[in-house]
Amino acid sequence: AQKITQTQPGMFVQEKEAVTLDCTYDTSDPSYGLFWYKQPSSGEMIFLIYQGSYDQQNATEGRYSLNFQKARKSANLVISASQLGDSAMYFCAMRELNRDDKIIFGKGTRLHILP
Amino acid sequence: DSGVTQTPKHLITATGQRVTLRCSPRSGDLSVYWYQQSLDQGLQFLIQYYNGEERAKGNILERFSAQQFPDLHSELNLSSLELGDSALYFCASSAGLAGGEEDEQFFGPGTRLTVL
Numbered sequence: 001a002q003k004i005t006q007t008q009p010g011m012f013v014q015e016k017e018a019v020t021l022d023c024t025y026d027t028s029d030p031s032y033g034l035f036w037y038k039q040p041s042s043g044e045m046i047f048l049i050y051q052g053s054y055d056q057q058n059a060t061e062g063r064y065s066l067n068f069q070k071a072r073k074s075a076n077l078v079i080s081a082s083q084l085g086d087s088a089m090y091f092c093a094m095r096e097l098n099r100d101d102k103i104i105f106g107k108g109t110r111l112h113i114l115p
Numbered sequence: 116d117s118g119v120t121q122t123p124k125h126l127i128t129a130t131g132q133r134v135t136l137r138c139s140p141r142s143g144d145l146s147v148y149w150y151q152q153s154l155d156q157g158l159q160f161l162i163q164y165y166n167g168e169e170r171a172k173g174n175i176l177e178r179f180s181a182q183q184f185p186d187l188h189s190e191l192n193l194s195s196l197e198l199g200d201s202a203l204y205f206c207a208s209s210a211g212l213a214g215g216e217e218d219e220q221f222f223g224p225g226t227r228l229t230v231l
Contacts, residue, residue: 043203103160103163
């Protein structure tokens with residue numbers, strides 16, 4: 001069974017608009033961490049934001065915020081005021097801390113910001 | 116620049132051969148992770164080392180092996196290469212062990228392996 005699901009293979013968004021990238025996860029481990037990474041066309045992987053399963057508040061990091069809905073097992077990334085430089089592939093990932101510490105990535109969402 | 120270095124940047128080899136990919140973590144980071152990114156499989160976690168010891172294992176084939184040396188650099192050895200091993204191999208490093216915010220992973224630029 002797929003543990004990380006990103007249902008949007010591609011998205012087109014107008015510059016300056018907010019965008020939400022979906023991520024749902026599946027785990028029975030009560031202790032886990034959720035990550036979002038950005039991969040521009042140049043290929044490097046850039047860490048964006050982290051949410052721990054016990055964190056009471058949604059994580060925020062500049063223009064990035066994570067809409068964490070634990071009961072729904074959802075960890076959507078919200079990018080406010082999108083910029084052309086946000087065009088990239090975005091990966092959601094999870095690490096189950098009480099299991100084998102494997103890190104599982106979703107298949108990614110390709111985001112295109114339109115001028 | 117993440118501070119993680121990987122060599123070589125590109126590698127072209129033939130089926131059946133063996134190659135070694137090298138990774139130097141950021142200064143002070145004790146954990147090293149290896150990932151494989153291919154078009155059909157996506158981004159797959161292979162293995163993690165922490166301070167020289169294997170910590171977590173992912174979808175790493177038996178033909179592949181890795182180690183972390185006392186100076187904390189790591190090598191990923193790929194043997195009996197097949198066409199399907201062609202991929203981008205990333206190394207990442209982090210300061211700690213667990214998956215918390217303090218354990219943010221910094222990725223290297225990757226090694227592009229092409230098996231002909």
